[in-house]
Amino acid sequence: MDATAGLFAVILLFTSAVGLHGADQIKRPFELVPLWSEEMMGHLTGSTQPSCSGPNAGTCERLNTGICDGATYFTLPPYNPGLSPKAPYHAAAKQTNSANPQFFGILIGNASSSDHAHHIVDENFQTIDLLFDCQYSGNDACPTSRLHVGAVQAVEIGLASGEKTVNLTHSATVLPEGKVAVAVDGALRRSLFADTRALYKVRAVVECFTVRPSPVEWTFPVREAPSPESRALGTVIARLIPGSGLELVYRPNDGDDVALEADWVEEDWGYTYLHDQTILDRKGDWFLLPPRPFRSAVWIHLAGRTELSTVSDGTVYSLSKKVAARESGASRTVTFDAGNIVVVARHGRTLEIRKEEDFDGPCTGSDERRDHAQKLRTYLVEAEEFYDSDLHLQIKPAYTRGC
Secondary structure, eight states, X not given: OOHHHHHHHHHHHHHSSSHHHHHHHOSSTTEEEESSXXXXXXXXXXXSOOSOSGGGTTTSOEXXXXXXXXXXXEEOSSOOXXXXXXXXXXXXXEOBSOSXXXXXEEEETTSEEETTEEEOOOTTOOEEEEEEEOOOTTOSSOTTSBOEEEEEEEEEEEETTSSOEEEOGGGEEEOTTSOEEEEOOHHHHHHGXXXXXXXXXXXXXXXXXXXXXXXXXXXXXXXXXXXXXXXXXXXXXXXXXXXXXXXXXXXXXXXXXXXXXXXXXXXXXXXXXXXXXXXXXXXXTEEEEOSSSSSSOEEEEOTTOOSOEEOOTTEEEEEOSOEEEEXXXXXXXXXXXXXXXXXXXXXXXXXXXXXXXXXXXXXSOHHHHHHHHTTSOOEEEEGGGGBOTTOOBOEEESOTTOO
16 A cells, blocks of 8 residues: 555545444444334224224214125135135225215235135134225325224125025124124034035125324333333334324433434335334343434344344345445455445355346346356445444345345
């Protein structure tokens, strides 16, 4: 390395946003912890519903009350994808007797689905659980993604051919979360369900309605040390409105609420959902979060976060700052500008990277990408280069929604 290159490298090291002090604090480089949980995801996607149906049908504010008259198909165990009968396409139904009717479809909650049919796989099933899904294009008033249920008017199950039908209205129980559980006893198994290879159809007619969602909150105290006995500095609040999104705020003990912006975010839960924050260290299920919005690094207890997000090989990331890099196999130091990069490999606290090329996009085949990538120059970058002055990771996934 000549004198000019050496001086340039020294200047980069000590003018870096992080520098040597940051290196001491980043004990877990390239790692982030989800600030969301599976419980939150349940409320967001509608799999966890407010308790507004059946015995609780009068306790919530009803919207768009009407009648749901719909049907779906199902098979019995054992399920064999190659031999199971095919169900005909069944279009979404629509509420009747409603001022603002919503489209809906009947799902069977304790079954899988494919080819327009549900497949009950548990040979010991005791109920057929009906759900009234309203995640359909054209709906404008179904914020919790599920229609709730009042009284049951009719439930009929029979062979899809229509040759045999049994009235099971008396066997249907509406549960508070909007599920209609239709009991299956021994007599029904011996009569109607004698042919396990047949295709069956269930029709239900119920009083149905939407409800106005209420915010759900979770609170997480942040502390000086990874212990419930250490001094609390404030609280992180995760506030979720079903069907809307997740809002994160920090409420210090001596100040006003401040928005908490996660470093990796993907709001659409149909893809890889992200509200993940940089961590500096970890002690079990205690995580050290960097400053901003906190005045200094703080510890937070997040139970159940067994799988962390991390920078991985072969992935395209968006880099939001310049970094000092060294050419692989050489001593030449260069500056990488902000933009998309590909992480070729991780070597401890160092990433081997290269610039993104046209063939790196998520729509390109892996063979084409591999053939071209082998010929490209790569660079080595120390972990601290990828953090800002508050020790937040400055690379994030570039294609969270795939191709």
